[in-house]
Amino acid sequence: MDQTFLRVSGEEALPEHLRGGVVAIGNFDGIHRGHQAVLERALEEARRRKVPALVLTFDPHPRKVFQPDVPLFVLTPPAVKAELIEALGFAAVVERPFTREFAALSADDFVTSILDERLGISHAVTGFDFHFGKNRQGGPAFLMAAGERHGFGVTLVDAFRDEGAEIVSSSRIRALLAEGEAAEAAGLLGYRYTVEAEVVGGAKLGRTLGFPTANMRLSAEAGLKEGIYAVRFRRADGTLHDGVASFGRRPTVDDNxxxxxxxxxxxxxxxxxxxxxxxxxxGYLRGEVKFEGLDPLVAQMKRDEAEARALLSSVRPLSELDRAFAF
Structure with a gap:
């Protein structure tokens, strides 16, 4: 059997060797510890049945389709989500385009055309509150009854709670990142929050100050608090470097x-x-400050570097997923 991880468009035919698998269904923005509870259950079921383990997810996020004028901080764009899913041990992710036409499918049509005909699943695993189909008419009871008709099993996974007995959710993580609480967000994610983008050219001021930077433009909807962070930087070839990063608008040198x-x-x-x-x-080191000239800025950048090096020298992986991404 081909062991190469695949990203499959939801409108492509599924390769034959992946049919008959166990599929975890959900949007899974963040692949946080709550999502991981669902995904691990799917992996366990697939191992028990000796069949492929797949994830069916949706892009764009349904909220961006139904509320396009309301900004949404997406934690894991498709490429990052796929890498996390691969690192967990799945054979493939099926990325279903989410459109108003797709949302208008009845719950019965979703089961028949997507789960049965297109994917040919043997078992589905979802969160306890998963709803699907037009007007969210399909819920857990509907899915279990449909599974009996179509010949696949269904496992529902209860809400995952953190050590404080609070439900882990993407919205909680977005709120923490908006406050600069990177370490607390990592505790809910189970790994350090990670972004991916192309390195682009900049004004090269950092180079003249002795601090050359790799510049990356993130989504305009990125809800990360502006400021200075201790980070790890992974190059395209896989090599990893410690670093210190500024996210924001560079108030000292460029107000706009x-x-x-x-x-x-x-x-x-x-x-x-x-x-x-x-x-x-x-870790979040400090907020942005407008300095009176470049000399005080350089002095602070040296302090930021020292603080980031100290913080990063003592970190340990939170999980195997964290080890794969940031260690």
């Missing part, structure tokens, strides 16, 4: 600059332009 993630990569010289790189956030 677009938000940008600028990472000073420690112990690295070379050209990163054009690379698709990842940055993992370990």
């Amino acid at each position: 600059g677009a938000p940008l993630l600028e990472t000073f990569v420690f112990d690295f010289t070379g050209d990163l332009y054009g690379e698709i790189a990842r940055v993992s956030f370990f």
